[in-house]
Amino acid sequence: MFIVGREYRVKELKLLLDLESRDITCLLGIHGTGGIGKTTLAKALYDSIYKQFDGTSFLNVGETSNPKTDLKHLQEKLLSEILEDDKIHWRNIEEGTAKIERRLGFKRVLIVLDNVDDIKQLNNLAGKCAWFGPGSRIIITTRDKHLLDLGEVEKRYEVKMLDEKESLELFCHYAFRKSCPESNYKDLSNRAMSCCKGLPLALEVLGSHLFKKNVDVWKDALDRYEKSPHGNVQKVLRISYDSLFRHEKSIFLDVACFFKGQRLDYVKTVLDASDFSSGDGITTLVNKSLLTVDYDCLWMHDLIQDMGREIVKEKANNKIGERSRLWHHEDVLQVLEDDNGSSEIEGIMLDPPHRKEINCIDTVFEKMKNLRILIVRNTSFSHEPRYLPKNLRLLDWKNYPSKSLPSEFNPTKIRAFNGSPQLLLEKPFQFDHLTYMNISGCDKVSEFPDVSRAMNLRKLILDGCENLVSIHKSVGHLANLVSLSASNCTQLHSFVPTIYLPSLESLSFVLCATLAHFPDIEGKMDKPLEIVMSYTAIQKLPDSIKELNGLTYLEMTGCEELRYLPSSLFKLPNLVTLKLAECAFLPRSLRMFIGSPSTCAKLETLHFDNTGLTDYDLKTIVAIFPNLKDLNVSRNRFSDLTLSIGKFTNLTSLDVSYCTDLKGMPSILPSSVQKVDARECRSLNQFSSNALWIQVKKEKNELEVMMPKREIPKWFHYVNKGRFPDFKARGKFPAVAIAFVFGEVNAIDKANRSINVGIHLLIEDERRKFRNVPVPENHVFLCDLRGLFSLEEWEDVGVGVGNDWKTIQVYCDTKLPLCSWGVYVYKSESNMKYIQFPSNDPCSSF
Structure with missing residues (x-):
């Protein structure tokens, strides 16, 4: 996102963080009104410094609805991101705080807690500086300055409204895609800027709305705003909403009330079920800065969400039972318990922060004839419903109070279903439109039922169903199924005997520890396909895997019982990546293929780490996969690579660690x-x-x-001991390789097999780049300095040198002692006259 005055604001924040002080942990609070740009500024700061730390996390903590479960989830997410381990879980918040302190107490971390609105969030995610290692930096963004008082956050930065010059520049960036207005729009731009009162969000939304519009549209929009006697920011934002088509308004209101933060594909399924043309509609909302798409999820600013929800209230004249959408649990409970619903209601989300029992009549939904969206969580009903509207498109009710749906209800229009599959069994329902089904976390299901009638199903999620034992064979023959995931189903013994899924693009069965059978494939499947079946009990892959013409990625890491790979696997025409780590029986299976013609021409990446490979097995791999680019054979038993590796003529990366x-x-x-x-x-x-x-x-x-560890060769252009590498250069930045020889750590740090080494490049004491590298004690790390940079960054570094002599230093931040270092200049790419080492002798004298 574009930020006016980014450089000086980020510089001010860096001064407050005092990044050079590595023996203290610092908390910094960034505060200001909503829409002022706190998150954007914090992200810019984070992006500029994150590589200086051992671990990092940028966490939006303001998206919680259930304080108990969501705080626990945020704790797990925080530690998972920093440690890069997605298997972190615990039972409660108290256990989480203890684990955060224990796991991060010796790490130098950067954490951003964005949009904090409750002191409990701060206390349970970053309660004390002592939780984190020396040199850590914790950044909190909040609208509530008092919260910083409660959290004893001493360093603070207030984000203030933009001044006139900054406001005009930001507005013009969105309205004209340049920094100043076009000549015939100058006065109108000043009027627009005045409307927004220096608030970045309003400037962005109004500028995006007026982009490529003619003068008359500009005048009309600004006239409508200025006629309001008490014009405020919400009315500026409202201008963009009022310009939308009807279906675009419906999409906007659905996201504002129910789907902020949800996955894009899921939301589009629900919206398309309501005939809202989600693709074009979402694109329009993004272009108008009313929505953003980040990591395949839909987001909107809090103020824009508030505006959408306020529109819903206004249209119903604040009559709760006549609102088109109900999202606050207290409003929903009131409507249901008072039986005060109406045909105006299109969507309901009931998700109280604490489990709630509700006493309502069994026909409570009968008045809601146009209900499209029904989401019920964390709630117990006193009676099972005798009626559900036939207009439902989304039914999300995992703890439905009955084993069956109402007898008169026929869910022919339901497109997305989140709940117990038992609800689908009581009678032969026709699921003509069902495309998305999610029963993840359902512990009541042991057998997944027959879904042969759901022939339009595109996505099926069964993750975390701990008591699921088997899956009905119909799942293997859903012609339109694109994605199937059943990971972490620990009791799952059998998938399906056969599959023919011509539309399938993703299949995942990770951590299904008792799953022993890989299904036979009954026909050609040409769609690009990724399969991940790691940590299962599968013993062999079927010969019929040859039918997976579109298979590009296969991962079966940790399948300790896997003993047989068919020759047909190696003849797949599009297989690019094959990961078979920790499969100890596989080397024997490979040996039978020596001498067999291999047509697996596209295979580039092979991971065979920790499988007990011998020297003979390596020769086998060379024979079968001659075109590899990335080979990982780490943690194995072989002793000699002299006759094998040289035959990989395309190899770029070799891991034998x-x-x-x-x-x-x-x-x-x-x-x-x-x-x-x-x-x-x-x-x-x-x-x-x-x-x-x-x-x-x-x-x-x-x-x-x-x-x-080895001595640096004497043919290096410069070798030194003790202090950090430094030299002088001018003109074009020299292409050099640098070798670091690290010694032995003290007894306290020996528990860590590898210790992070932060490598910083400084030009005239200004840090230009940072890289974190895990290095064991008594080792050499050798690298081309250009490897720290992208091509564009490297060009910028060259500009930073200029014609005058500049001091270049490579600084290492680590507990490992630096014994010696050396520099080798790439003569073919560097002018030797423009490089000097500390002795002041030009490099050309070597």
């Missing part, structure tokens, strides 16, 4: 190799280490090597 028996590597690696990870290969002989050093002389772009 933790291969403790590895002694030999070829003297000449393939010319394509850029990255070699040989961490903890402590048996590696001197000859092989030299082969890795020689990669530097080849002046490889983006070269990166990790290996056990």
